[in-house]
Amino acid sequence: MSAPRLTRLPQWQALQRHADAIGQRHLREWFAADPRRGERFALEEVGLYLDYSKQRVDDDALRLLRELATARGLLQRIEAMFRGERINTTEQRAVLHVALRAPAAEKILLDGHDVVADVQAVLERMAAFTERVHSGAWRGHDGRRIRHVVSIGIGGSDLGPVMAYEALRAYSRREMTFHFVSNVDGTDFAEAVRELDAAETLFIVCSKTFTTLETLANARAARAWCVEALGDEAAVAKHFVAVSTNADEVAKFGIDTANMFGFWDWVGGRYSMDSAIGLSTMLAIGAEHFRAMLAGFHAMDEHFRHAPFERNLPVLMGLLAVWNNNFLGAASVAVLPYEQYLKRFPAYLQQLTMESNGKRVTLDGAAVDYATGPIYWGEPGTNGQHSFYQLLHQGTRLVPCDFIGFGQSLNPLDQQHDLLLANLIAQGEALAFGKTVEEVRAAGTDAALAPHRTFPGNRPSSTILAQRLTPHVLGSLIALYEHSVFVQGVIWDIDSFDQWGVELGKQLAKTTIAELTAKDEPPLAHDSSTNALIRRYRQLRDTA
């Protein structure tokens, strides 16, 4: 059954009229009219405090957004996801990342089979393996202990593990080192292993399909490096494990499937960091912390599934994103963690959000006539402040911001955490309220300079605060964004779980590889630019 066209829905049109009426009203006015706005437009759930009072919405806008969600069948779509219906319709797959963190006692049936039991079995194998590596029961080929882990994967099989390792470094085993190789650029591999001793290095090859060109190229390089250093093909058995859904290809590559950790086609790549794809995370922080992270995910899952829309964090965040995107015309979102350990969080979110919602047709294939997924980007604060915040404050574009901060530092250093959080809080305030030309002049600035020193304000932001970055909080934070992405996808009537857009470039590269590697220049039948680039590359490469 196809959903009614979004822009024809009365709820959408009501929102449009409301946006026309209030869209330009200044946050200064909103706050002046309601002295309690800062407390009223805030929610605390699952250990996360969300202040959305600096978003350009009023109670009516929020109500109309919730009505739109209801008209879109959001409640039913959430249930359909949790029940394992094949909501990824273009790939005919269930979307059950929530099963990866369901408690062992829960049952989630897919075609009559309980997938939670499968998940728990893999988690137990991961924990046992982690324990063996940590205790030294698992050793390298020459009997030395494993001290270095290199995770090889790309996209969804890389961004989550890298982000989680960085985020939870404070909880990690400092006697081990962790490295991540994703790019097919040989430099990535070469630099990752440069200082490593092969005898103490474990490679985890992460690939759902085990056919991904980049990952297989890096895995082959790793195998050659390892065999050369250790002088024995048999070393592969002790230095390589795989994470995949494809046992045949794993075996073909030469990794014993006894050393393979599985997952399933109902886990999308960018939703897989809490599956066996997170083996490097578990090796870094241990099984107990990993379980705590899963519990954090699950707490947010439960909240998302059961909380009424008005108190539902992912629903609210998703609807605010729709408001900013479709009714205020904001084409991007800046994610600004004031927490150094979250330095890879924006990069991780880029895939989660843009691969999920960067779509231009609805579920039944009709072209959309509204904007879908915005561009996500960001850097940790305060670094961003000395770089691109200029544009956020005084540029011509509207860029809603998500600020993320914590009450306690994991590395307290004198007053530096207060300094950090003072900056976070001040940035939201400056973006919202700005500085009028009158205020600038009153401060004694001369007339010619006043326009340059004026800040228009009215730039929306949300602030997420938690007490401390723990594995549990990280899990909840990621699940918050995962579900917010889904909410947006439901409103836009798109498939947030496929990724056909990455296919074309991959296919064309296959032809191009043949043309680059042919001994003599083959006949080229591309456009004139592509032909010229191929020729120029061959010439640059081959000229002594």
Ligand code: G6Q
């Ligand atoms: C994520 C995408 C994509 C995928 C990579 C790696 O949702 O599907 O980023 O994760 O292409 O794929 P493999 O894990 O199969 O190597």
